[in-house]
Amino acid sequence: MFAFHPRSPHPALRGLVRGLWHYEESREAPQRRREMPCAEAVLLINLGPPIGVAWPDPATKTRFDTAAGFLARPHPAPARSFMGGRQRGVQVMLTPLGAERLLRCPISGVPAQFLDLRETLGLGGPGLAAQLAETTDPDACLDLLEAALLRRLAGDPPADAVAEAWRRIEASAGRIGIGALARDLGLSRQTLVRRFHDRTGLTPKLAARLQRFGAVIARLPEVPEAGWAGLAAEAGFADQSHLIREVRAFTGLAPAALLRRRLTDGLGFGA
Template identity: 80%
Template sequence: MSFAFHPRTIHPALRGLVRGLWHYDEQRDAPLRRREMPVAEAVLLFNLGPPIGVAWPDPAAETGFASAAGFLARPHPAPARSFMSGRQRGVQVMLTPLGAERLLRTPLSAVPAAFLSLPEALGRGGAGLGERLAETRGAAACLDLLEAELLQRLAGTAPPADPVAQAWRRIEASAGRIAIGALARDLGWSRQTLVTRFRARTGLTPKMAARLQRFRAVIAHLPEVPEQGWAGLAAELGYADQSHLIRDVRDFTGLTPGALLRRRLPDGLGFVE
């Protein structure tokens, strides 16, 4: 088994629009099905290796993606399922909802499907970009190519500074610990106005965005059972108590934190389905 992960530092012009950008190359001795964790960002993925399968948000409906194909998936508070035959290679972009809005030229709430193909997400050049990436050798060269494409599509204007953008940035910066009522007051809106306008732009309510940000922190702390126990971890990450943390993990994964931890792959590269 081998795994090479190459993250790219986010270009200054893409900050606030792109949360993560990386190239990966994984080789295993047998096929593998993973349970992929929910995220608050939109996922833009280019498959550059053998065919892969993804089931999301319906775990029973798997979609296959050949080499040079890929997709953009909306944020969704439910786990995805992925399948690899033994090897996979690709590049992945984690777009904030405001970054996805700029890329798609429309708010995420207006996207008609959970999955968009590359041509649907990127226009007529989407398939061609996938093909160029698949023909490119070397992680750095792939990332250079994709970064240049993102800069062309997303840069050139100032990052959004409207109240919804401010709300997103504050939820993200607080790792989901901010009180939504207080956030609305700071923005000069009622709570209902914030909820309505935030969901219209991002496809999520502010509360769901905050929950997903806290959940991200839980996953980051799951290499082993926390020394302080689940109650201590809950307090550290801004949950009301241990039951609150357990309820969120079960809502997002269908498993308790302990059961999820037992499904963690021995090499730490995700959770087995």
């Protein structure tokens, strides 16, 4: 059983939150998953039995008990998750600028490791997690979580070159040229790269690559009739070889091998 309860972010969170959802899963046996790289920061609060996550070192697992959680910065490498057969939680996908607002500092300055809820949401983080764990209704959980984000992200998002660059990369699904983007913003390529990395922890090129990769992962439940070459063209890759190189770079596997690891119920990839 897997129950996925998504919610469209509040309009005030537009450009800061890509998505948020409540999930609940029950299996007959423990489950290990290979979690895909992404350009967003992941805020997760565990509301069920303990879970384990290994990132950035795939050999080192961190355990998160009930009413515990973390924020992980954008990561261009796969993570691994472990659960004993049941899990429940809430998850928020934050753009790097959304994570910056949540932390009140650029995410590029955050270590490449998990931040616990006290560091992420301030002193109210553990109390919020405990309240969420006691709330069984998915909509009520998301109401509480969204209200906490709105308080923490109060005020209008910054309107600057980096925010606009992120918006355009995201809107184009990574198909935009970085040189042309810099010119449109009135910056040199080097200046855009430096400012973007200082704020997001990613270069514009890497952010665009991750967006294209995400488009491929979204289509992997089935390969289109046109095959890998057709999928490469749809996702903005130069050709099939380009797609294969990028998937291997981000996951360590060729696309066909990754597809074979897709769980039979379609809910992620086996570790």
